[in-house]
Amino acid sequence: xxxxxxxxxxxxxxxxxxxxxxYPQKLKILPGTLAIxxxxxxxxxxxxxxxxxxxxxGHEPLHSGYVGKGMLCAAVCGQINTSPTPxxxxxxxxxxxxxxxxxxxxxxxxxxxxxxxxxKELAEFDDIKVESILVDDDISAADDAEDTQGxxxxxxxxxxxxxxxxxxxxxxxxxxxxxxGQRVINNTKTxxxxxxxxxxxxxxxxxxxLDDDQMEYGVGIHNERGFSTEKIAPSKQIxxxxxxxxxxxYDHNTGDYAVLVNGLGSTPLxxxxxxxxxxxxxxxxxxxKVSFTKVGNKVTAIDMHGISLTLMKLENNWIEYLEAPxxxxxx
Amino acid sequence: xxxxxxxxxxxxxxxxxxxxxxYPQKLKILPGTLAIxxxxxxxxxxxxxxxxxxxxxGHEPLHSGYVGKGMLCAAVCGQINTSPTPxxxxxxxxxxxxxxxxxxxxxxxxxxxxxxxxxKELAEFDDIKVESILVDDDISAADDAEDTQGxxxxxxxxxxxxxxxxxxxxxxxxxxxxxxGQRVINNTKTxxxxxxxxxxxxxxxxxxxLDDDQMEYGVGIHNERGFSTEKIAPSKQIxxxxxxxxxxxYDHNTGDYAVLVNGLGSTPLxxxxxxxxxxxxxxxxxxxKVSFTKVGNKVTAIDMHGISLTLMKLENNWIEYLEAPxxxxxx
Numbered sequence: 001x002x003x004x005x006x007x008x009x010x011x012x013x014x015x016x017x018x019x020x021x022x023y024p025q026k027l028k029i030l031p032g033t034l035a036i037x038x039x040x041x042x043x044x045x046x047x048x049x050x051x052x053x054x055x056x057x058g059h060e061p062l063h064s065g066y067v068g069k070g071m072l073c074a075a076v077c078g079q080i081n082t083s084p085t086p087x088x089x090x091x092x093x094x095x096x097x098x099x100x101x102x103x104x105x106x107x108x109x110x111x112x113x114x115x116x117x118x119x120k121e122l123a124e125f126d127d128i129k130v131e132s133i134l135v136d137d138d139i140s141a142a143d144d145a146e147d148t149q150g151x152x153x154x155x156x157x158x159x160x161x162x163x164x165x166x167x168x169x170x171x172x173x174x175x176x177x178x179x180x181g182q183r184v185i186n187n188t189k190t191x192x193x194x195x196x197x198x199x200x201x202x203x204x205x206x207x208x209x210l211d212d213d214q215m216e217y218g219v220g221i222h223n224e225r226g227f228s229t230e231k232i233a234p235s236k237q238i239x240x241x242x243x244x245x246x247x248x249x250y251d252h253n254t255g256d257y258a259v260l261v262n263g264l265g266s267t268p269l270x271x272x273x274x275x276x277x278x279x280x281x282x283x284x285x286x287x288x289k290v291s292f293t294k295v296g297n298k299v300t301a302i303d304m305h306g307i308s309l310t311l312m313k314l315e316n317n318w319i320e321y322l323e324a325p326x327x328x329x330x331x
Numbered sequence: 332x333x334x335x336x337x338x339x340x341x342x343x344x345x346x347x348x349x350x351x352x353x354y355p356q357k358l359k360i361l362p363g364t365l366a367i368x369x370x371x372x373x374x375x376x377x378x379x380x381x382x383x384x385x386x387x388x389g390h391e392p393l394h395s396g397y398v399g400k401g402m403l404c405a406a407v408c409g410q411i412n413t414s415p416t417p418x419x420x421x422x423x424x425x426x427x428x429x430x431x432x433x434x435x436x437x438x439x440x441x442x443x444x445x446x447x448x449x450x451k452e453l454a455e456f457d458d459i460k461v462e463s464i465l466v467d468d469d470i471s472a473a474d475d476a477e478d479t480q481g482x483x484x485x486x487x488x489x490x491x492x493x494x495x496x497x498x499x500x501x502x503x504x505x506x507x508x509x510x511x512g513q514r515v516i517n518n519t520k521t522x523x524x525x526x527x528x529x530x531x532x533x534x535x536x537x538x539x540x541l542d543d544d545q546m547e548y549g550v551g552i553h554n555e556r557g558f559s560t561e562k563i564a565p566s567k568q569i570x571x572x573x574x575x576x577x578x579x580x581y582d583h584n585t586g587d588y589a590v591l592v593n594g595l596g597s598t599p600l601x602x603x604x605x606x607x608x609x610x611x612x613x614x615x616x617x618x619x620k621v622s623f624t625k626v627g628n629k630v631t632a633i634d635m636h637g638i639s640l641t642l643m644k645l646e647n648n649w650i651e652y653l654e655a656p657x658x659x660x661x662x
Contacts (some may be wrong), residue, residue, distance in 0.1 A: 018608030060600035266597035269391035277349030
């Protein structure tokens with residue numbers, strides 16, 4: 001295992017300190033936690049609904065890179081691939097609450113679901129209004145799959161965070177914000193492909209092995225295996241496969257879409273843009289209108305070599321929320 | 332070789348088309364070239380000095396990701412690790428010129444130097460005022476090294492592009508802008524370390540081999556070997572080594588600095604922020620004041636696993652140029 005680190009046990013703490021030390025005008029650590037929160041002057045005068053997310057580390061820039069005016073108020077960082085603890089999430093909720101309540105954006109994994117729920121209960125004892133939404137955009141994991149509790153929350157999470165963050169910034173109240181978030185989640189679908197698995201530092205070797213000419217469709221962001229191991233195909237063929245799988249999952253696939261092409265950690269931008277070119281050409285051929293596109297390492301799986309494609313069917317003024325300004329360092 | 336591509340010969344063209352198709356409101360391709368240029372409404376009314384850069388592909392997001400209001404007017408994309416041709420650079424100069432002239436920001440490699448010079452001559456026949464500056468921030472290549480024409484232009488280039496782009500946006504005239512750029516270059520120093528080399532697609536294997544426990548100090552962004560192959564050290568020790576080498580290269584190393592921690596392509600953000608934490612702690616211990624920090628994949632070497640550290644000694648109001656807004660997608 002080759003990594004630029006010190007002690008394995010200190011990686012998350014050192015990373016979190018590295019993030020806030022690099023951007024001290026924007027970010028700070030909440031005392032006694034590994035939660036990263038807004039530190040900009042505008043936040044102290046805020047009277048808006050707070051938006052909080054978090055989860056296991058290893059998916060950077062998710063979630064810490066999305067803390068800032070117009071996105072998240074705080075991101076709670078768990079250990080690698082491990083949910084943050086309820087007490088730390090509770091601290092983030094207290095920090096984010098300005099009397100208007102707090103929306104929790106939670107990826108659909110058992111540990112996250114449970115711990116965010118416990119934090120929500122703790123906050124409710126304090127009379128803080130809290131609502132939460134579960135992101136489950138990964139359509140490669142069937143709802144009844146044995147090794148998951150349903151569809152996983154993956155790259156689409158960043159689009160949910162952007163839209164909810166922008167709507168909160170524009171003054172939307174808590175219950176309406178939760179409804180908006182749920183509607184966005186329903187319209188957001190992701191499938192990934194990997195050429196190689198991630199190496200979790202404490203494990204020391206890749207989570208699964210693929211031959212030199214193999215790739216795997218449908219992987220998750222914690223080295224979850226996918227639905228099919230195949231020979232590496234050209235980018236255009238991969239794009240066709242992912243698009244068809246995603247479009248089939250919508251009841252009606254006409255309309256206007258946002259596209260996210262996401263690198264999973266060690267995939268060069270060169271490959272991501274070659275793939276984006278294929279995706280956008282194929283969608284055009286199919287008569288699908290794309291009004292917003294983003295390409296880059298947005299939700300990663302440590303050093304996995306691979307890519308995910310997310311489509312989101314746009315409604316109402318969502319495009320304005322996607323295009324609204326934000327101070328978050330990694331949007 | 333595992334890559335998400337189609338035909339090797341089409342990678343750069345497909346990537347360039349992917350970039351502009353993903354961000355059509357901001358970017359376009361100049362006809363008949365692989366030059367990416369500003370396509371925003373503000374540009375057509377511009378009466379400012381144009382700033383143009385470019386070079387071989389494989390270093391994304393450099394330079395294309397830095398095209399936008401407040402940074403570059405155009406970025407000319409050569410084939411992988413190959414300078415763009417003079418005719419394409421000439422087209423970019425003509426597009427960028429609004430009667431106030433054009434500044435060329437060129438990385439210090441023989442091919443780039445020659446081709447940008449030829450393009451400058453072509454533009455001068457058209458009575459376009461052109462000045463150019465050569466970025467040579469990589470202090471690991473000695474001025475008299477046999478295999479280079481001196482110090483190479485590497486990650487520091489993005490800081491030069493940001494400062495010059497912001498100054499041009501604020502109305503600085505051409506000659507003053509070139510002087511500013513040269514002064515920034517003189518104050519900018521970079522050293523890199525690699526845990527593994529990049530695989531150029533047409534070559535099909537890594538440019539050099541390191542053992543499983545080895546790293547190399549002083550590599551370039553085209554798989555140029557460095558000055559020392561050693562056992563992989565902890566992040567903190569690597570940080571100490573790079574900082575000391577850079578600080579020694581300044582005549583006077585007191586003052587106020589900007590820091591860029593740059594991933595070389597396949598390095599997870601987790602490692603980059605662990606390293607940034609070490610760098611910022613060590614600089615603090617040494618009494619060096621840091622007023623600006625940026626961390627991320629800013630100037631890459633395809634899929635090289637490694638990191639570079641850039642320090643820039645700040646003068647005058649440079650910090651304001653670094654912090655000025657820009658529409659560029661990857662700053």
